Amino acid sequence: MHSRIFQISSKPIDEKNYINEDRYYSHDTGFVGSVADYAVANNEPSDYEWLNSQPGISVDLRNKTFKLVSKEDYFRASYMKFKEYLAEAEQMTFEDFICYRSLETFVPLANSYENIYAIYVDDIDECNGLITLDDLVRNSEDGSVWHLGATINYHF
Numbered sequence: 001m002h003s004r005i006f007q008i009s010s011k012p013i014d015e016k017n018y019i020n021e022d023r024y025y026s027h028d029t030g031f032v033g034s035v036a037d038y039a040v041a042n043n044e045p046s047d048y049e050w051l052n053s054q055p056g057i058s059v060d061l062r063n064k065t066f067k068l069v070s071k072e073d074y075f076r077a078s079y080m081k082f083k084e085y086l087a088e089a090e091q092m093t094f095e096d097f098i099c100y101r102s103l104e105t106f107v108p109l110a111n112s113y114e115n116i117y118a119i120y121v122d123d124i125d126e127c128n129g130l131i132t133l134d135d136l137v138r139n140s141e142d143g144s145v146w147h148l149g150a151t152i153n154y155h156f
Contacts, residue, residue, distance in 0.1 A: 001156055004050045005120040007149030018150035019124060029130050035116055036154040047151035050119055064148045074137050078112050085109035117156045
């Protein structure tokens with residue numbers, strides 16, 4: 001499966017400062033080898049649809065920015081899934097817990113809270129470095145705007 005990493009910043013990003021996939025093969029991020037099998041620079045305009053398709057997110061291609069319109073809209077579906085998986089976990093027996101059957105519940109439960117195999121953003125350590133979009137949204141306010149730079153396609 002594939003997803004994307006979006007370079008972001010609090011100010012416009014000049015193309016000469018675009019990141020490339022080398023950043024994700026380094027020991028600093030450890031991204032390729034732990035989350036991803038490989039990563040390649042993509043920088044296709046269609047990549048922005050990955051962001052634009054997220055509830056509560058609006059992309060302005062003309063200005064190369066994206067905005068958090070509604071944190072609640074962004075998380076609503078994930079929260080409903082989280083509640084479903086939580087109910088399943090509550091039904092788990094002690095035997096399920098000690099025999100790895102719990103993984104079938106815990107992995108989706110954890111991913112519904114923060115999906116490590118989804119969209120990432122990278123501000124190149126301006127504030128956060130490489131984090132999931134879920135993490136960025138969780139720690140941002142409605143109306144927050146970020147400038148977009150390079151896009152990286154990664155496979156997991």
